[in-house]
Amino acid sequence: MTATDLHGAWLAAMRRGDFEAAWAVNAAVLAAHDPATRDDPRLPYHLRWVWDGRSFAGRHVLVRCYHGLGDTLQFARFLPALAARAASVSLECQPALVPLLSRMPGLARVIAFDVAAPVPPSECDIEVMELGFALRLRPEACPPPTLAGPPAAALPPGTLGLCWQVGDWDKAREVPPALLSRLAEARPCVSLVPGRAPLPCLNPDGCPPGIAETAALVAGVARVVTVDTMVAHLAGALARPVTLLLKHDADWRWMADGAASPWYPTMRIHRQPEPGRWAPVLAAVEADLLSETG
Template identity: 60%
Template sequence: MTDRGWTEAMRAERYEDAWAIEQAVLAARDPATRDDPRLPYHQRWVWDGRALDGCDVLVRCYHGLGDTLQFARFLPALAARVRSVTLEAPARLHALLRFPGVTLAAFDPAHPLPPAERDVEITELCSALRLSPRDAPAPYLHVAPAPLPAATIGLCWQAGDWDADRWIAPDLLAPIAAQHRCLSLVSAPTDLPVVNPQGCPFDLPATAALVAGCALVVTVDTMIAHLAGALGRPTWLLLKAAPDWRWNPARTDSAWYGSIRLYPQPAPGDWATPLAAVARDLAAFEGVHHGQSSRPVGARLLG
């Protein structure tokens, strides 16, 4: 959904207006194009508008990992209203998505599950259930935190390849990493002075444990932001000037995650301004100690 009016309604938390726009769009669609196999998965629509209550429901996860984590908040409410729920999600997410009443199935793009009595894409649950993010607040994911040193700050500067404007050159974070004990949440080696220069493991449960153990996460708009928000960790989100629909650049907070603080660019390409604000706020961040030297994190933490 990219309708400007819908985006404005969602950002203003006028959810009834947003859902009305969605219903109008749904009514205008050709039913024959539902879950159209000719389209890439992320461009498909799945829910046909019928009520889900009392049915056997298949929840498909056709979008990114961050989208799945963001909308997973609605799965317990769905399970309480329907006969059964099957969640067809990437297998690497399964350890994080264990909710009572929800059966997990691995999403294989080459062999998706056959339709159920009701199908819905996970990002359609907000509208299908008529629930706002404040009806299902974070934290709603829970993992045991990795035993990191106090005041460790997690850093993530890479986002998906589909939007390079979300990325930050890692050297722009060097002043922060030099002054605070920092941990990389990027699954690649780095020259930044962090406690794990080899990078974060390419394993979501292990990454979630590291995020849960951080005192603060500073990240660009990517899956790490949703993971940290869903875990309820203090998260400072660096946004490009025209961010995704779910973030309102005119605000510093988010209805989706109560622990997130937004740092948008004032103009495209200007990362200096939000990073300067982050640096100022870090000086006052409770529990962060200046002048601590980095030290390697053992294999027991990083897997």
């Protein structure tokens, strides 16, 4: 199979939740790698492969985080299982996540990743998104780790946390904030988006930019309603009830269909019936949430 074929087979397996089949593809890709290209400095960090396939049992392991903030939060669940097998585990993660992930038990060090000066290799290096395959553990076997800190402040009962905006990766994931106006008018809401809120919110100036500050807001709301961005992973990792609004051709991690996610037990998924159509999604969310007492 070509590299394109293997990638397609992996995507298909992940979208149907067949992790064993996805790991088989991972194993084939790993076997085909040229060892000389491991952690290749000529490649952008997110395109590098790191783990060489050798056992990490009894070895000092460095987990590198070369992808997005949401990716790190999603796969951090495997760190305690890794720590149970390794001599020690150090985590090199995005600076914004250091305060949050430093709360995880079992880690020897949590280091801010400096792209200009990465930490030297350890006895065993692995990228955080390789952990599920390396450990052969399904997400259900490793619940999201306990990361919750204290809420920012007492919020009215039933308060919703709203996130309608994403970064530059895929603007098709965004929801026009006007479509959330009925929720914002019917329930107390806080914005989880930086900057002035275009909706009636308890924090009209928007969410502070720091992850720790966002986590404190998320910890205090009754439910998060969010598009596919870091906030979805943050809410899931904090074990908060979260409603995820997905575009039609959603990312592999959310499976091909269904309202539940094996990654986050507290998540409820609403999917576009057709590309670009958000109105039916928000109508279904409103039917769910406006009948709740909070």
